[in-house]
Amino acid sequence: MNAIVLLVVGLAIFAGGYFVYGRYxxxxxxxxxxxxxxxxxxxSDGVDFVPTNKFVLWGHHFTSVxxxxxIVGPAVAVIWGWLPAFLWVTIGTVFFAGMHDLGSLWASARNDGKSMGSLSERYIGRRGANLFLVVIFLLLLMVIAAFAVVIKNLLISTPSxxxxxxxxxxxxxLVGVAIYRMKWNLIAVTIGGVAALYSLILLGDRFPVVLPEQILGMSPATFWIIALFLYAGIASLLPVWVLLQPRDYINGVQLFVGLGILFTSVLLGAPQVVAPAWNSAVPEGTPSLVPLLFVTIACGAISGFHGMVSSGTxxxxxxxxxxxxxxxxFGAVGEGMLALGAIIAATAGFRTLAEWEEVYxxxxxxxxxxxxxxxGTLVNAGLGLPVSLSSTVLAxxxxxxxxxxxxxxxxxxRFVIQEVGEVAGVKVNNILGTVLVVVIAVALVFSQGADGSGGLTIWPLFGTTNQLLASLTLSIIAIMLIRKRSNPWPALxxxxxxFVMAFYAAIVQxxxxxxxxNWLLxxxxxxxxxxxxxxxxxxxQGMRRAKNAPPDGEGHPGEDASVEEAGSRPTQTP
Incomplete structure (x- = not known):
């Protein structure tokens, strides 16, 4: 089958989801x-609470989630065939991730910007909230530690x-200063920022950076991991407008440019999907498609981590x-598009089935x-860009x-540790909280040696933990909808x-x-x-209480009616 079919059908489903179901x-x-x-x-405090242009905020939200x-999940899951991965990515994005991500953002905004951990105490109870924090803590620790290793590996394998x-x-x-201090036009700043970023990509392709065997007494792997955690710790303490927002915004635009390059290459090159739609000859040791598909592809279909970003920042x-x-x-749709691109690259980016089977x-x-x-192969064939440059762009x-x-x-x-401190009656400031986060994560990453392989120690639990957290987040959204006397079924x-698929996967594990x-795991x-x-x-029990309790009586008008009230911002609580 031609990859153009996958691309067009997938994009059509995403567009229908945003304009029809998202509007509903x-x-x-x-x-x-x-x-x-x-x-x-x-x-508003100029640090964490900052009114933000929706396009800039989308960039932050999208690239954070x-x-x-x-990329990883779909590119692994196609081992079962491209069809199961494609169906879960498209259907999961429209009906699962869209509701989860939009709903958790709404739920937090309706509760003074509180995290899902804090909301669980209000809508589920103190006992449930404490247990909720345990799941959140483990999930975030997995993400931080594992992604540090992923980045380190890419910087070493792709020095360009x-x-x-x-x-x-x-x-x-510079983008942050231009937008918030100099008040430059957003479009002009965007063009300049993306142009600068792609100039750096060209420079990197021309001058790849390969570290020596020893740098400051450390191996390249150790050096990159330490550098990454120093950066992440400092970045997490800066006001969001200084680095977090502009970095994520430019990255978001850059991703769409990159996806545009990849999708255009597919349209021009018209490659064939060499992988089977349904792979009945999976390699020995491959787990069962059900339930593992639904936790292997988490981000790109639905992900509990998204609720943390929606309610956290x-x-x-x-x-x-x-x-x-x-x-x-639309943040969920953007991630679905990235997952779609990963599926196409991992199934149509090989010349023959034998070549694909060798990789998988x-x-x-x-x-x-x-x-x-x-x-890289698709972009080279479709647009004629050198394979090295194409690989640099994607890496x-x-x-x-x-x-x-x-x-x-x-x-x-850091927010979670501060919430735990509040439960314990101990005040944890931003600096102490960040130091604790970095120390714990670095200890995990180096627990198996200087190469940082310890960062992947608990990663096998990510998929199940992530999806279980998504189901718990949806339960909070459902409780709020029941209290509003609104339709809870899009969440339920x-x-x-x-929940069934993730719990099943946890039992299998x-x-x-x-x-x-493996007694630790x-x-x-x-x-x-x-x-x-x-x-x-x-x-x-919280849903039962919500059903029997008096309605919230918020009486919010619909989106169209509320447009007429623009400029009026009365403070409301659930």
Missing amino acids: LSRRVLQLDRGFATPAHTQ AGAAP AVIPAWGAIPVAL SSKQLDSEPDARFVGY SAFNEGGVAAFVQGG TMAVLFAATTMDTGVRLL IPLGIV VGTFVTDQ LALDLVIIVATVLVGIEAV
Whole structure:
């Protein structure tokens, strides 16, 4: 089959989701109100709470949630065939991720920008909230540690990405000053920032940076990991407008340019999908498609981490509540497009089925490497760009998105530690919280040696933990909708499906860890399972209480009616 069919059908589904289902959720289910005073205005502090242009905020939100996961997951999952991966990415994005991401952004904005951990206490109860924080803590720790290793590996394997990856930092700083201090035109700043970033990509391709065997007494792997955590710690402490927002915004635009290059290459080159639609001859040791497909592709279909970003940083920057549809739902669509690109690159970026089977000779043998290799081949064939330059563009995309997810993750985990401190009656300031995050993550990364392989120690639990967290987030959204007397089924249906698949996968992993005698992962898996079950019970009880309680009586008008109230920002609470 020609890859153009996959591309056109996939993009059509995403467009229909945003313009039809996303509009329905915004107007009829969540009833987004332009007159509602968002936390960015009511608690504006110039550091975390900053009213932000929706396009800039979308850039931050999108690149924070995207990372490397929507590339890695789909590029691994095509080992079962391109059709299951394609269906889960498209359907999951439209009906699962869209509701989850938009709903968690709305839920947090309606509650003073509080995180999902804090919201769980209000809507589920103190016991459920404490257990919720355990799941959140483990998930964020997995993301931070694993992405540091992913970035390190890419900087070593693709040295041409070093200059653009680190050069993006001063570019972002200049963009932040231009937008917020000099008040330059956003379009002009965007063009200049993207041009600077792609100039760095050309420079990096011309002058790849290969570190010596020893640098400051460290191996290249150790040096890159230390440098990444120093950067992430500093970035997480800076006001969001200084680095976080502009970096993520430029990265978001750069991603769409990169996706445009990849998709245009597909349209011009018309490559054939060499991988089977349904692979009945998977390599030995490949786990069952059900339930593993639904946790292998997390980001790119639905991801609990997105709820952490929505409620941790994005809700604090939301200028107007109706902007949540563009930031949250379209953010999910953008990630779905990235996952679609990964599927096409990993199935149509090879000349023959034999060549594809050689790469996919075992489970987890695909991933970023298959995306960069396949995507580079597609761009070379479609646009005639040198394979090395094409690979540099795609590797830089992967590094930049993993880095933005990593520094956002450090900021979010600092919030979690501060929330734990509040529960324990101990005040943890920003600096102490950040130091604790970095120390814990670095200890995990180096726990297996100086190469940083310890960062992947608990990564096998990411998929299940991430999806279980997504189901718990949807339970909070459902409780809020029940209290509003709004339709909760757009949240309840994905909640049920995701919970069943993720819980099933967690149980399957118990057997795997016992067989492998991996007692650490077994213990953590059991902790996650028990915590999730207990939080789930509390959530069901919370839904019953919400159903029997008087309605919230917010009486929000629909999106169209609220446009007439622009300029009026009364402070409202749920």
